[in-house]
Amino acid sequence: MLTQESPKTQTINWKPIIKKFVAVLGEKGVVQRKEELLTYECDGLTSYKQCPPVAVLPRTTEQVSEIVKICNQFSVPFIARGSGTGLSGGALPAENSVLIVTSLMRQILKIDLENQRAVVQPGVINSWVTQAVSGAGFYFAPDPSSQIICSIGGNIAENSGGVHCLKYGVTTNHVLGLKIVLPSGAIVDIGGQIPETPGYDLTGVFVGSEGTLGIATEITLKILKTAESICVLLADFTSVDAAAATVSDIISAGIIPGGMEMMDNISINAVEDVVATNCYPRDAAAILLVEIDGLEVEVSANKQRVKEICQKNGARNVTSASDPETRLKLWKGRKAAFAAAGHISPDYYVQDGVIPRTQLPYVLQEIERLSNQYGYPIANVFHAGDGNLHPLILFDNSIHGELEKVEELGGEILRLCVRVGGSISGEHGIGADKKCYMPDMFSEADLETMQWVRKVFNPQGLANPGKIFPTPRTCGEAAKVSIQKFPDLERF
Amino acid sequence: MLTQESPKTQTINWKPIIKKFVAVLGEKGVVQRKEELLTYECDGLTSYKQCPPVAVLPRTTEQVSEIVKICNQFSVPFIARGSGTGLSGGALPAENSVLIVTSLMRQILKIDLENQRAVVQPGVINSWVTQAVSGAGFYFAPDPSSQIICSIGGNIAENSGGVHCLKYGVTTNHVLGLKIVLPSGAIVDIGGQIPETPGYDLTGVFVGSEGTLGIATEITLKILKTAESICVLLADFTSVDAAAATVSDIISAGIIPGGMEMMDNISINAVEDVVATNCYPRDAAAILLVEIDGLEVEVSANKQRVKEICQKNGARNVTSASDPETRLKLWKGRKAAFAAAGHISPDYYVQDGVIPRTQLPYVLQEIERLSNQYGYPIANVFHAGDGNLHPLILFDNSIHGELEKVEELGGEILRLCVRVGGSISGEHGIGADKKCYMPDMFSEADLETMQWVRKVFNPQGLANPGKIFPTPRTCGEAAKVSIQKFPDLERF
Numbered sequence: 001m002l003t004q005e006s007p008k009t010q011t012i013n014w015k016p017i018i019k020k021f022v023a024v025l026g027e028k029g030v031v032q033r034k035e036e037l038l039t040y041e042c043d044g045l046t047s048y049k050q051c052p053p054v055a056v057l058p059r060t061t062e063q064v065s066e067i068v069k070i071c072n073q074f075s076v077p078f079i080a081r082g083s084g085t086g087l088s089g090g091a092l093p094a095e096n097s098v099l100i101v102t103s104l105m106r107q108i109l110k111i112d113l114e115n116q117r118a119v120v121q122p123g124v125i126n127s128w129v130t131q132a133v134s135g136a137g138f139y140f141a142p143d144p145s146s147q148i149i150c151s152i153g154g155n156i157a158e159n160s161g162g163v164h165c166l167k168y169g170v171t172t173n174h175v176l177g178l179k180i181v182l183p184s185g186a187i188v189d190i191g192g193q194i195p196e197t198p199g200y201d202l203t204g205v206f207v208g209s210e211g212t213l214g215i216a217t218e219i220t221l222k223i224l225k226t227a228e229s230i231c232v233l234l235a236d237f238t239s240v241d242a243a244a245a246t247v248s249d250i251i252s253a254g255i256i257p258g259g260m261e262m263m264d265n266i267s268i269n270a271v272e273d274v275v276a277t278n279c280y281p282r283d284a285a286a287i288l289l290v291e292i293d294g295l296e297v298e299v300s301a302n303k304q305r306v307k308e309i310c311q312k313n314g315a316r317n318v319t320s321a322s323d324p325e326t327r328l329k330l331w332k333g334r335k336a337a338f339a340a341a342g343h344i345s346p347d348y349y350v351q352d353g354v355i356p357r358t359q360l361p362y363v364l365q366e367i368e369r370l371s372n373q374y375g376y377p378i379a380n381v382f383h384a385g386d387g388n389l390h391p392l393i394l395f396d397n398s399i400h401g402e403l404e405k406v407e408e409l410g411g412e413i414l415r416l417c418v419r420v421g422g423s424i425s426g427e428h429g430i431g432a433d434k435k436c437y438m439p440d441m442f443s444e445a446d447l448e449t450m451q452w453v454r455k456v457f458n459p460q461g462l463a464n465p466g467k468i469f470p471t472p473r474t475c476g477e478a479a480k481v482s483i484q485k486f487p488d489l490e491r492f
Numbered sequence: 493m494l495t496q497e498s499p500k501t502q503t504i505n506w507k508p509i510i511k512k513f514v515a516v517l518g519e520k521g522v523v524q525r526k527e528e529l530l531t532y533e534c535d536g537l538t539s540y541k542q543c544p545p546v547a548v549l550p551r552t553t554e555q556v557s558e559i560v561k562i563c564n565q566f567s568v569p570f571i572a573r574g575s576g577t578g579l580s581g582g583a584l585p586a587e588n589s590v591l592i593v594t595s596l597m598r599q600i601l602k603i604d605l606e607n608q609r610a611v612v613q614p615g616v617i618n619s620w621v622t623q624a625v626s627g628a629g630f631y632f633a634p635d636p637s638s639q640i641i642c643s644i645g646g647n648i649a650e651n652s653g654g655v656h657c658l659k660y661g662v663t664t665n666h667v668l669g670l671k672i673v674l675p676s677g678a679i680v681d682i683g684g685q686i687p688e689t690p691g692y693d694l695t696g697v698f699v700g701s702e703g704t705l706g707i708a709t710e711i712t713l714k715i716l717k718t719a720e721s722i723c724v725l726l727a728d729f730t731s732v733d734a735a736a737a738t739v740s741d742i743i744s745a746g747i748i749p750g751g752m753e754m755m756d757n758i759s760i761n762a763v764e765d766v767v768a769t770n771c772y773p774r775d776a777a778a779i780l781l782v783e784i785d786g787l788e789v790e791v792s793a794n795k796q797r798v799k800e801i802c803q804k805n806g807a808r809n810v811t812s813a814s815d816p817e818t819r820l821k822l823w824k825g826r827k828a829a830f831a832a833a834g835h836i837s838p839d840y841y842v843q844d845g846v847i848p849r850t851q852l853p854y855v856l857q858e859i860e861r862l863s864n865q866y867g868y869p870i871a872n873v874f875h876a877g878d879g880n881l882h883p884l885i886l887f888d889n890s891i892h893g894e895l896e897k898v899e900e901l902g903g904e905i906l907r908l909c910v911r912v913g914g915s916i917s918g919e920h921g922i923g924a925d926k927k928c929y930m931p932d933m934f935s936e937a938d939l940e941t942m943q944w945v946r947k948v949f950n951p952q953g954l955a956n957p958g959k960i961f962p963t964p965r966t967c968g969e970a971a972k973v974s975i976q977k978f979p980d981l982e983r984f
Contacts, residue, residue: 114740114850137746159688170688172696173665188937194846194879196651196662196700198917198926199934199960200942204664204696208688225746248606254629254717298790354686358606387686425690434690442691445680449949450692456948457941468691 012096014053017074021056021098024066029104031055040081040099044146045089045433047403052079052093057104061179061187061217064100068215069185071098077462080211082123082151085144086158087350088431090210094465100215102153108132109218117176117193118221122153126160129221138223141168144427145335156216159208161427163259163291163334166385168224170427172207179218180206183463193220205453210429211464213457227293230258231303232327235310235318236284240264240380243286244360246313247384250290251357253309255302258291260385261334264364267341267381267392271333274340280333284316288384289334291327337381338392345377345394349403351410352428353417357387366416367391374409388426389417415440430468438470504588506545509566513548513590516558521596523547532573532591536638537581537925539895544571544585549596553671553679553709556592560707561677563590569954572703574615574643577636578650579842580923582702586957592707594645600624601710609668609685610713614645618652621713630715633660636919637827648708651700653919655751655783655826658877660716662919664699671710672698675955685712697945702921703956705949719785722750723795724819725812727802728776732756732872735778736852738805739876742782743849745801747794750783752877753826756856759833759873759884763825766832772825773809780876781826783819829873830884837869837886841895843902844920845909849879858908859883866901880918881909907932922960930962 021030031037032054041051058064071078078098081091093099105121108128112118113136118129126147129140143162144150150160156178161170168174177191191203206213237243243262250257263271268280268287280287288310292302303320310318321327333340341348355363364380367389371378379392391413395406414424414437424430424437438447451469513522523529524546533543550556563570570590573583585591597613600620604610605628610621618639621632635654636642642652648670653662660666669683683695698705729735735754742749755763760772760779772779780802784794795812802810813819825832833840847855856872859881863870871884883905887898906916906929916922916929930939943961946953 114744115848116743159693161688172688172693182941186937188941189935190938190941192915192933193913194848194915196653196664196846196918197915197933198700198922199930199939200701200705200945201651201664201696201699202941202945204693205945207693208690209692213692225744228746251608252606252717254720295790295793297793298787301787301789354688356607356686421685423684423686423689426688430690438691441684441689443681445678446682447691449674449680449682449694452948453692453694453697453945456944 012074012076017070017076018054020070021054021067024063025056025058029057031057040084040093040101043081043084043086043089043091045087045092045431048089048092048432050093050095052097052099055099055101057101059104061181064181064215064217065185065187067098067100068181068183071462072185072460075460075462077465079464080153080157080215082154082157083125083149085146085150086154086431087352087428088158088425088433090158090429090431090467091154092432097465102151105217113138115193116223118223120152120219120221122151122156122216122219124152126150126152126155129223133223134226137226139226140174140221141165141224142171142174145338152219152221153216156207156219157209157211158427158429161383161386161388163261163383166260166383167256167258172204174222175203175207175219176222177220178203178206178216180214180216182214183458183460191220208429210431210467212454212468214463229296229299229322230291230293230327231299231320231322232330233290233292233303233306233310233318233320234279234330235288235290235315236281237286237288237313237315238284240286240364241361242314243288244364244384246288246310246315247360248357249309249313250306251385253305255305257306257385258293259289259383261289262380262382262384263287263334263337264380266377266379267337270340270344270379271337274343275333275336277329277333279330281317289330334381341379341392341394345396347395347397349393349395349406349410351389351391351393351413352426353389353414353422353424354426355387355389355417355420355422357385359420359422360384360387363389363416363420367413370409370412374405376406376409383426386426387422411437432467435468435470438468504566504568509562509568510546512562513546513559516555517548517550521549523549532576532585532593535573535576535578535581535583537579537584537923540581540584540924542585542587544589544591547591547593549593551596553673556673556707556709557677557679559590559592560673560675563954564677564952567952567954569957571956572645572649572707574646574649575617575641577638577642578646578923579844579920580650580917580925582650582921582923582959583646584924589957594643597709605630607685608715610715612644612711612713614643614648614708614711616644618642618644618647621715625715626718629718631718632666632713633657633716634663634666637830644711644713645708648699648711649701649703650919650921653875653878653880655753655875658752658875659748659750664696666714667695667699667711668714669712670695670698670708672706672708674706675950675952683712700921702923702959704946704959706955721788721791721814722783722785722819723791723812723814724822725782725784725795725798725802725810726771726822727780727782727807727810728773729778729780729805729807730776732778732856733853734806735780736856736876738780738802738807739852740849741801741805742798743877745797747797749798749877750785751781751875753781754872754874754876755779755826755829756872758869758871759829762832762836762871763829766835767825767828769821769825771822776808781822826873833871833884833886837888839887839889841885841887841898841902843881843883843885843905844918845881845906845914845916846918847879847881847909847912847914849877851912851914852876852879855881855908855912859905862901862904866897868898868901875918878918879914903929924959927960927962930960
C-alpha cells in the first residue's frame with residue numbers, strides 16, 4: 001500500500017514569508033497573534049487540535065493565488081478553511097502550515113434566476129444562498145445541519161449532504177463550475193455555466209477532495225425552484241425494525257421524499273428533555289420524519305400513500321403538517337438532536353457511515369449489539385432514506401481511556417458499514433479522522449489511483465497534507481498531522 | 493497551449509504481439525483479416541476512417557487486463573470500442589493501434605431490485621438494461637437515440653444523454669461504480685455500490701473520458717422505478733421564437749418534464765415525407781414534444797399547466813396522449829428525424845452544442861442567419877429543455893469542397909454556443925471530431941489541468957491517443973489520428 005513518509009519537523013523562518021503575505025493582504029489580512037490563532041486550532045472535530053503559526057484572510061481569487069505562490073516559494077503547506085464546522089478534521093492545521101481562511105470572501109457575485117444559477121465566493125454561508133433567491137421562489141438544495149454557519153467552500157471541500165439530499169443529491173450535484181487556485185498558484189476554470197461540459201469532469205473530482213487539489217474561489221451553483229407544496233409526516237413505531245422496513249417500502253413504492261429521517265428512543269428522549277418539542281412520543285422505539293414536496297396534488301397523493309405504508313408496517317400514529325409553523329415544529333427536535341445528545345451525556349462521538357437501505361434493520365441490530373458489548377449507549381438519528389447513519393456514542397471523556405474505547409467502537413461500526421456494501425463516510429468527509437479506515441474500503445490499487453490524482457494536482461503535497469489518505473500511523477494519532485511529502489510513486 | 497507532438501509512424505512487427513493475443517483469447521478472439529477489420533474502420537462519424545491492423549474480442553476483465561499489458565509491453569496504443577455508434581469519432585482507430593472490442597462482454601452480471609442497481613459488462617446494449625428490469629417496474633434512464641444498439645461501455649465513454657436526461661440526468665448521474673482496467677493493465681474499482689463514496693470521485697472523472705483513462709469492464713448502474721403515469725403533449729407554433737419562449741416558461745414554472753424536444757419546419761417535413769406520422773403539422777414553424785411523468789395526479793396537473801403555457805405563447809394546437817400506442821406514435825417522428833434528414837438530402841452533418849436555455853431564441857435566429865450566409869439548409873431537431881442543440885446541415889458530399897465549407901459552418905455554430913455561455917458538446921463527446929474547438933472553450937491552463945489527469949492515468953499515452961485534446965493540426969484533419977506521445981509537461 002502507498003503510504004506517506006513520516007515527516008521531519010522543520011524549523012521554518014516565518015519572517016520573510018509573513019512579510020510577503022503582508023505585502024499582498026496588508027497587516028489586517030495576516031493573523032499572527034497566538035490568542036487570535038487559537039480560533040483556528042481545530043474544526044468541528046474538536047478532539048484534534050493544532051494551532052497554525054499563521055493565518056491569512058484573502059478577499060479575491062488573485063490574492064489566494066499570490067498566497068499559494070508564496071507558500072510554494074518557501075515550500076510551506078497551506079490549508080483552506082471556511083467556517084470550521086467540518087466534522088472530520090478536514091480543516092485541521094498541520095504543523096508549520098499556513099491557514100488560508102475564506103471568511104472575508106463572502107460576496108454573492110451573480111444571481112441568474114432565468115438560468116437557475118448563482119455565482120458565489122467560497123466564504124458565503126450556505127443559508128445565504130437560499131436567502132438571496134427565496135423571494136423569487138428559488139432555493140439552494142444542499143442543507144447540512146450547520147447550514148446557518150457553514151460555508152459553501154467547506155461544502156465543496158467535503159461534498160456536504162443534508163436532509164434534502166435524499167431527493168436532490170449532495171453538493172456535487174449542485175455545482176456547475178468552479179474557478180480554482182491550483183496548489184501551484186495557477187488559476188483555472190473547471191466545469192462551466194451549464195451542466196455536462198466536455199473534457200474530463202474535473203468539477204466532479206474537485207468537489208469532495210477536501211482541499212487537497214486546490215482552493216475554490218468562485219463557485220457556480222445550481223438553484224432550484226421552491227416546491228408548490230410541502231408536507232411533513234411524523235410516524236411513530238414500537239420497533240426499530242418496523243421503522244426501517246417502512247423506509248425501504250416507501251422508496252420501493254417509487255416515492256422519493258424530500259427527506260426521510262429516523263430517530264431512535266434514546267434520541268427522542270434526549271430531544272424531548274432538552275428542547276421539549278412535545279411532538280415526539282417518548283415511548284416510541286423509533287420515529288420517522290418524512291417530508292414530501294412537489295405540486296399540491298402530488299403531495300396530497302403521496303402523503304396518503306406514505307401514511308398507508310407506515311400503517312401497514314404497524315405505525316401507532318401518523319400525523320402530518322403542511323403549514324410552515326407546524327412543519328418547523330416537527331423538524332425542530334431532529335435539528336437539535338446532536339446538541340441534545342451533548343446535554344444528556346458529558347461527551348458524544350458522532351459517526352458517519354452509509355449502508356444500502358435494505359441493510360438498515362440488520363445494521364441497527366448490530367449497532368445495538370456493539371453498544372451492549374462495549375457498554376456505551378448509542379443514540380441513532382440519521383438520514384434513513386439515504387442509508388446515511390449517524391450513531392452518537394455517549395461517553396465521558398474525562399475518564400481516562402474512554403475515548404480510545406469509543407473510537408474503537410466507532411471503527412467497528414464503520415467496518416460493519418463496509419461489510420454490508422456501504423461506506424465509511426456519508427457526508428462528513430474523511431479528513432484527518434477517518435483516513436485510517438480507507439484501506440477497509442479501498443484496495444491498494446484503488447488508493448494508489450486516487451494518490452496519482454492528488455500527486456498530479458498537488459505534486460509537492462503542499463495542499464492540505466495528511467488528510468484523506470492513510471499513513472502508517474494507527475488511528476487516533478491523526479492530531480499529529482504534519483508536513484508530509486509524497487512518496488515517490490512507482491510510476492513517476 | 494499544450495500540444496501533442498506530431499507522431500512518427502513506426503513500423504510495428506505485429507507477429508509476436510498477435511501471438512500473445514491469441515494465447516489469451518484463442519484464434520477466434522483475435523480479428524486479423526482485412527475484410528473483417530473493415531467493420532471497425534470508423535464509428536458513427538463516418539467521415540473519418542482508419543482500419544485497425546488488429547482487433548481483439550475479450551470476454552472478461554482479466555482478459556482485457558492481459559491484452560492491455562501486452563500493448564504496454566510492445567508500446568502499441570489501444571482503443572476500446574463498444575457498438576461503434578458514437579458520433580464524434582471517439583472509437584476511431586489510430587494507425588498501428590489495437591482495437592479492443594467489447595461486443596462479447598454482454599452479460600448482465602447482477603440485478604438488485606431492492607437497492608435499485610444492476611451490474612453489467614460494457615458490451616451490454618443500453619436498452620437491454622431496461623428490458624431486464626421492466627417486468628418488475630424499473631428502467632434505466634439514459635436513452636440515447638441509438639439505445640437499441642449502443643453499448644453501456646460506449647455510453648460511459650461518451651457520457652451519453654438522451655430525451656429523458658432533462659429530468660433524470662445524463663449517464664454520469666446513473667453510474668455508481670466501475671471496475672476498470674487502467675492503461676497500465678492494472679484492475680481497480682472506483683466508486684461503489686452506493687452513491688457518494690469517499691475519496692476522490694474517480695467515477696465522475698472516468699465517465700465521459702472517452703477511453704483515454706482506461707476501459708470499464710464492470711459497471712454498476714442505478715435503475716429507477718417506472719413512473720405511474722406518462723403523458724406526451726404535442727404543441728405546434730407558427731414561430732420558432734414562440735416555441736423557444738415556451739420551453740423557458742415551462743422550466744421557469746418549476747415543471748421539469750421527462751423530456752422536452754423541439755423540431756423545426758424542415759425537420760417536420762423531412763419526417764412526414766419519410767415516416768408519415770401524420771401527427772406533425774407541415775405548416776408549423778416548430779413543434780414541441782413534452783413528456784410528463786410521475787403520479788397520475790401530478791401528470792394530470794402538470795399537463796394542464798403545460799397546455800396553458802403553450803397556449804399563452806400562441807400555440808395553435810396542443811394535443812396529448814397517455815396511452816402507450818399514441819405516445820409512441822407522437823415520438824416516432826422525433827426518433828426518426830436524423831434518418832429522415834438522410835432521405836431528403838444526399839448527406840447531412842450533425843452538430844451537437846449546448847446553450848443556456850434562455851439563449852434559445854437568439855441562437856436559433858443566428859443559426860438561420862448562418863444557414864443563409866453559407867447557403868446550406870439547416871434542420872433543427874433537439875433536446876430543447878436542456879438547451880442541447882442538434883442542427884443538421886444538409887449538403888451533398890459528392891460535390892468537391894462542400895464538406896470543408898459545411899465543417900466551417902459547423903464550427904461557427906459551435907463558437908456561437910460558446911459565446912453565449914454554452915458548450916461545444918452536449919452528449920456526443922469530443923473524440924477526434926471536435927478537439928480543435930477545445931481552445932474556444934477552455935484556456936491553456938484549463939486544458940493543461942485536464943492533460944495532467946490524462947497523463948497520470950495514461951502516462952505512455954497508449955489509451956485512445958489523439959482524442960479530446962487539440963493537436964497543432966487544423967480541424968478536418970482528425971482522420972489522420974495516429975500514435976501520439978505525450979509532450980513533456982512542464983511540471984513533470
